Amino acid sequence: MTPISKNFTLEEMISSATAMDNHIDNTPSAEALANLQLLVDKVLQPVRDLYGKPIHVNSGYRSVKLNKEVRGAVNSQHIQGRAADISVGGRVANKALFDLIRGSGIAFDQLIDEYDYRWVHVSYRESGNRGMVLHLK
Ligand SMILES: [Zn+2]
Numbered sequence: 001m002t003p004i005s006k007n008f009t010l011e012e013m014i015s016s017a018t019a020m021d022n023h024i025d026n027t028p029s030a031e032a033l034a035n036l037q038l039l040v041d042k043v044l045q046p047v048r049d050l051y052g053k054p055i056h057v058n059s060g061y062r063s064v065k066l067n068k069e070v071r072g073a074v075n076s077q078h079i080q081g082r083a084a085d086i087s088v089g090g091r092v093a094n095k096a097l098f099d100l101i102r103g104s105g106i107a108f109d110q111l112i113d114e115y116d117y118r119w120v121h122v123s124y125r126e127s128g129n130r131g132m133v134l135h136l137k
Pocket of ligand 1: 078
């Protein structure tokens with residue numbers, strides 16, 4: 001295990017059951033790795049500190065091939081290591097997490113409620129964060 005912050009490891013930011021099942025290499029480039037670190041430092045760890053309980057990362061970095069396999073958007077920020085899908089349990093808990101992030105003052109690029117809070121997508125970039133809040137049905 002390789003910790004990259006107090007509560008997050010590199011492995012949880014890049015591991016994927018789909019990648020393993022399909023023998024897809026999901027090793028991030030140095031650039032994607034730097035973006036992942038920024039995402040953890042600027043968003044995930046501050047959110048974790050605020051939330052006070054474990055946050056599960058469903059999906060972080062995705063190679064182009066993996067992103068295709070999971071039918072991610074062609075321009076998905078997961079490919080750049082700038083996004084994570086996170087969850088803390090069921091819809092009610094995920095909505096509470098979403099609302100917490102939204103009102104926290106923590107900068108983000110996009111905060112997306114995915115399919116009625118099945119999970120929460122959050123992204124960050126080094127500059128020009130848009131603070132967009134979206135609901136995907
Ligand atoms: Zn996502």
